[in-house]
Each structure stands twice: as structure tokens, then as C-alpha cells.
Amino acid sequence: NAGVTQTPKFRVLKTGQSMTLLCAQDMNHEYMYWYRQDPGMGLRLIHYSVGEGTTAKGEVPDGYNVSRLKKQNFLLGLESAAPSQTSVYFCASSYSPLGGELFFGEGSRLTVL
Amino acid sequence: KQEVTQIPAALSVPEGENLVLNCSFTDSAIYNLQWFRQDPGKGLTSLLLIQSSQREQTSGRLNASLDKSSGRSTLYIAASQPGDSATYLCAVTGNQFYFGTGTSLTVIP
Numbered sequence: 001n002a003g004v005t006q007t008p009k010f011r012v013l014k015t016g017q018s019m020t021l022l023c024a025q026d027m028n029h030e031y032m033y034w035y036r037q038d039p040g041m042g043l044r045l046i047h048y049s050v051g052e053g054t055t056a057k058g059e060v061p062d063g064y065n066v067s068r069l070k071k072q073n074f075l076l077g078l079e080s081a082a083p084s085q086t087s088v089y090f091c092a093s094s095y096s097p098l099g100g101e102l103f104f105g106e107g108s109r110l111t112v113l
Numbered sequence: 114k115q116e117v118t119q120i121p122a123a124l125s126v127p128e129g130e131n132l133v134l135n136c137s138f139t140d141s142a143i144y145n146l147q148w149f150r151q152d153p154g155k156g157l158t159s160l161l162l163i164q165s166s167q168r169e170q171t172s173g174r175l176n177a178s179l180d181k182s183s184g185r186s187t188l189y190i191a192a193s194q195p196g197d198s199a200t201y202l203c204a205v206t207g208n209q210f211y212f213g214t215g216t217s218l219t220v221i222p
Binding site for chain 2: 033041045098
């Protein structure tokens with residue numbers, strides 16, 4: 001019973017490098033989300049998807065790109081990492097925000113030097 | 114925009130005490146409210162989900178209530194244990210999920 005799985009769990013990047021975070025869910029959920037969590041800032045929505053092939057911007061989308069080529073996967077990309085992107089990233093999924101329960105992955109801790 | 118507030122930001126209680134965590138929101142037009150637990154370095158674990166038509170939900174020693182008209186929810190923890198130490202977050206659902214910044218709970222043995 002995997003639920004929501006994120007890879008990698010830890011990553012250290014140098015400024016300007018690129019990387020992709022992978023989120024996979026096995027609950028057949030339509031909705032998937034990427035959040036970042038920073039001390040004192042709470043959870044902030046980066047991008048989200050309402051179904052395969054769709055993506056939309058959240059509260060803090062700048063510097064990130066996403067893709068949802070398969071229903072079960074939601075990828076978060078950093079094309080040119082900056083120190084301000086040092087954070088813990090969480091993926092989540094739900095059947096629907098309209099009454100559906102939200103399930104989270106374990107998080108991916110990213111440090112940009 | 115929906116604003117979710119959790120007060121206090123931190124709470125410390127002796128083991129065995131009953132306690133209440135608070136969550137308030139500004140827009141009562143919500144679909145549901147969810148309480149989560151987050152342990153240090155871990156993801157968020159769902160504790161209770163209250164649909165907008167419900168008043169409360171119970172799971173073991175946890176009881177969550179919802180009063181949409183006043184924009185408030187409470188999470189009641191009975192007979193607290195050191196293992197309950199964690200950060201507790203609430204989230205309300207409109208067209209997306211809106212999170213509070215959490216209450217950090219420490220239960221002292």
C-alpha cells in the first residue's frame with residue numbers, strides 16, 4: 001500500500017544545475033499537487049494538476065515546471081536551481097478537492113548551494 | 114482568499130492531560146476540513162476528515178469538530194501521550210486546499 005511516493009528524498013545541487021523530482025501515486029487520483037514547506041511560511045502550492053495532461057500554476061510557480069504525462073506521475077522540474085529554492089518539497093494527491101481526502105508523500109529535501 | 118489560522122503556534126502539556134488545538138478560517142464556504150499530523154522530517158499524515166455537512170469526527174483518542182458558521186474547528190486529544198508530540202496542521206477545502214501553519218505540540222512525560 002504505497003500511496004504517494006517521492007524520489008529522491010534528499011538532493012544537493014549547485015546554483016544553476018537542473019533536476020527533476022518524481023511523484024507517483026497508486027490511488028488512481030485525478031488531482032496531484034506540489035508544495036514547498038519553509039520554516040515560518042507553511043505549505044505553499046507550487047503547481048497542480050487536475051488530470052493527465054493538465055497542469056496549472058499555484059501560489060509560487062516561478063522557477064519551476066511540471067508535467068503530468070501519466071495519470072499516476074507528476075514531475076516537478078527545476079531548470080536552473082537557485083539558493084532560494086532550498087526547501088522541503090511535498091507531493092500530494094486527492095480524488096477531488098471538493099470533499100476528497102488529501103494524501104501526502106514523505107517529502108524531498110533539496111539544498112541548493 | 115481563504116486564510117487559515119492556528120493558535121497557539123506551540124503548546125507544551127504534561128502527559129495525561131486533555132488538550133484542544135484550534136483552527137479558524139475566514140471563508141465559511143468550504144467543502145471539508147482535514148487535520149494532519151507531521152513528525153519532524155516527515156510528511157503529513159491525515160488524522161481526520163470532516164465533510165462540510167458533518168459536525169464532528171472521531172478516531173480513537175482524537176475528536177475533531179467543525180462549526181462552519183463561525184469559521185472554527187477544534188481537535189481534541191484525550192489523555193495525551195509523549196508519542197502525540199508532533200506538529201498538527203489543519204486544511205480547509207474550497208476550490209483548492211488551504212493550510213494553517215500548524216501547532217507544535219510537546220507532551221512532557
